[in-house]
Amino acid sequence: MLTDKQIDSFKDDGFLILENAIDQDLLSSWQTEFWYALGAKFEDDQTWPRDQTFISRWRFTPPYPNISTIPVVQSAAHDLGGDNFFGGGGAPIIKWPSPNAEWSIPMSSHIDGYGGPAQHPAGGLTLGATMYLHDVEEKGGGFIYRPGTHLNVHRYFRQHPEHIDGSFLDADDWNHTKFSHGSKPVEFVAAAGTVLLWHGFLSHNGSTNVKSSPRIGIFGRWHYTKLQEMRYDILDDLWKHWSI
Ligand SMILES: O=C(O)CCC(=O)C(=O)O
Numbered sequence: 654m655l656t657d658k659q660i661d662s663f664k665d666d667g668f669l670i671l672e673n674a675i676d677q678d679l680l681s682s683w684q685t686e687f688w689y690a691l692g693a694k695f696e697d698d699q700t701w702p703r704d705q706t707f708i709s710r711w712r713f714t715p716p717y718p719n720i721s722t723i724p725v726v727q728s729a730a731h732d733l734g735g736d737n738f739f740g741g742g743g744a745p746i747i748k749w750p751s752p753n754a755e756w757s758i759p760m761s762s763h764i765d766g767y768g769g770p771a772q773h774p775a776g777g778l779t780l781g782a783t784m785y786l787h788d789v790e791e792k793g794g795g796f797i798y799r800p801g802t803h804l805n806v807h808r809y810f811r812q813h814p815e816h817i818d819g820s821f822l823d824a825d826d827w828n829h830t831k832f833s834h835g836s837k838p839v840e841f842v843a844a845a846g847t848v849l850l851w852h853g854f855l856s857h858n859g860s861t862n863v864k865s866s867p868r869i870g871i872f873g874r875w876h877y878t879k880l881q882e883m884r885y886d887i888l889d890d891l892w893k894h895w896s897i
C-alpha cells in the first residue's frame with residue numbers, strides 16, 4: 654500500500670520511486686533472458702549488438718511478462734488508478750556506452766502518448782514506469798524527468814482542451830518549453846530493480862551514456878480503460894479518474 658505521504662508527493666511532483674521493487678531472483682532471470690535474446694553477454698562489449706537500441710513487442714516469460722505485473726508495481730498502480738487504469742509493457746530501450754561522447758543534460762523533453770516512440774493512445778496515457786536491468790550511474794544514459802511538469806501540461810490543456818488529442822504538436826507557437834517551463838531536470842540514477850513511476854503528463858527525455866555499462870531501460874505504460882471518455886474529462890480535475 655502506498656502511504657499518504659507517497660501519494661501526496663506523487664500528486665505534487667508527478668513521480669514516485671519504489672526501491673527494490675523487483676525480487677532479486679526475478680531480476681536475475683530477466684537479465685539472463687534479455688541477454689540471451691540479444692545473443693550477447695553483458696560482460697563482453699565485443700558481443701554487444703550496438704545497432705539494436707529498441708526492442709518492439711518485447712515480453713519476458715510469464716507470469717511476469719512486463720513491469721506492470723511485478724507485484725509491488727501492480728499494487729502501486731492500483732492504489733493510484735484502481736480499475737480505471739489498464740497497464741502493459743513497453744519496448745526496452747538500450748543506451749549503449751559512448752565513452753567519447755560529450756555529456757550534457759538534454760534541453761528538450763517530451764510527454765509520451767502522442768505518437769513518437771511510445772505510440773500510446775493520444776491523451777489517454779496515465780502512468781509510466783521506468784527501471785533498469787543493471788545499475789545506472791550518473792551520465793550512464795539515465796532517464797531524465799522534470800518534477801512538477803505534469804501540472805504545467807494540465808494547465809496547458811485547460812487552456813487548449815482541443816489539443817488533448819495531440820494536435821498541440823502542430824500548433825504554430827508550440828515548443829517543448831511550454832511544458833517544461835520553470836522545471837529542473839533530474840537524472841534517474843538508480844540500482845537495477847528500482848522503479849520510477851511517473852505521471853503520464855510528466856516531461857522527460859533520454860540521455861547519452863558516457864559510462865562503460867549498457868543502460869537497459871525497461872518501461873511500462875498505463876492508459877485509461879475508458880479512453881475516449883476519460884482523456885478529455887480532466888479539465889476541472891486532473892485526478893478525476895484516479896483513486897487518489
Ligand atoms: O530511454 C529513455 O530513457 C527515455 C525514452 C523515452 O522517453 C521514450 O521512449 O518515450
Ligand SMILES: [Fe+2]
Nearest residue numbers: 764765771857
Ligand atoms: Fe518518453
